[in-house]
Amino acid sequence: SSELTQDPAVSVALGQTVRIKCQGDSLRSYYASWIQEKPGQAPVCVFYGKNNRPSGIPVRFSGSSSGNTASLTITGAQAEDEADYYCSSRDSSGTLVVFGGGTRLTVL
Amino acid sequence: QVQLQQWGAGLLKPSETLSLTCAVYGGSFSGFYWTWIRQPPGKGLEWVGEVNPGGSTNYNPSLKSRVTVSVDTSKNQFSLRLTSVTAADTAVYYCARARMGGYDYGSLDVWGQGTAVTVSS
Numbered sequence: 112s113s114e115l116t117q118d119p120a121v122s123v124a125l126g127q128t129v130r131i132k133c134q135g136d137s138l139r140s141y142y143a144s145w146i147q148e149k150p151g152q153a154p155v156c157v158f159y160g161k162n163n164r165p166s167g168i169p170v171r172f173s174g175s176s177s178g179n180t181a182s183l184t185i186t187g188a189q190a191e192d193e194a195d196y197y198c199s200s201r202d203s204s205g206t207l208v209v210f211g212g213g214t215r216l217t218v219l
Numbered sequence: 220q221v222q223l224q225q226w227g228a229g230l231l232k233p234s235e236t237l238s239l240t241c242a243v244y245g246g247s248f249s250g251f252y253w254t255w256i257r258q259p260p261g262k263g264l265e266w267v268g269e270v271n272p273g274g275s276t277n278y279n280p281s282l283k284s285r286v287t288v289s290v291d292t293s294k295n296q297f298s299l300r301l302t303s304v305t306a307a308d309t310a311v312y313y314c315a316r317a318r319m320g321g322y323d324y325g326s327l328d329v330w331g332q333g334t335a336v337t338v339s340s
Contacts, residue, residue: 141324141325142322142323142324142326144325144326144327144328146264146327146330148264153313153330153331153332153333154264154313154315154330155330156326156327156328156329156330159318159323159326159327159328160318160321160322160323160326161322161323163323163326163328165328165329166220197263197264199264199266199325199326199327200325201324201325205324205325206277207266207277207279207280208254208266208269208317208325208327209266210263210264210265210266211263212263213263213264
């Protein structure tokens with residue numbers, strides 16, 4: 112079982128804003144990274160750490176954290192953002208890595 | 220732009236040893252954990268283990284008795300070895316880079332293309 116908890120599915124209307132959440136005790140100590148996975152493609156990191164967007168990732172992707180909850184916000188969701196999103200962080204000991212169970216985002 | 224390129228055998232029989240290698244191109248090899256992650260068919264991501272350039276490792280406790288992650292700094296490569304595989308080890312295996320310091324600690328920011336591994340008799 113995952114030590115990080117995510118909603119299994121979220122939907123958003125095209126062009127609207129959506130927030131995908133991730134909860135876990137380890138997030139009180141470590142920032143999350145957010146991984147986008149599309150069918151048949153390798154995962155891609157879309158946001159990580161306190162405030163980092165990898166090169167080539169659109170600015171509509173942003174992250175935030177408060178207490179035991181990390182959030183990925185997509186401002187103005189596009190059809191191509193439809194994907195599975197996973198959060199990840201170190202575990203509470205800092206030794207291991209844990210993943211959330213993933214959130215399937217549907218863009219309507 | 221850092222790129223990870225991975226390779227290895229894609230079809231194994233039960234009890235055989237899985238062996239994959241990942242090469243790092245276009246960036247520093249030091250200052251990061253080099254990581255293996257897998258995804259069974261239809262399931263989520265599972266962390267397998269990691270190594271730093273000094274050779275220090277961390278492993279998923281559920282796999283620790285069978286897994287070895289090693290590094291070859293002369294080639295900017297790292298490898299995964301998983302012994303005594305079963306059908307439960309069937310998955311797409313990814314290599315990835317994990318950041319080591321500060322607020323970004325543990326962030327998986329660069330991923331390889333994945334290798335599909337099937338264990339079947």
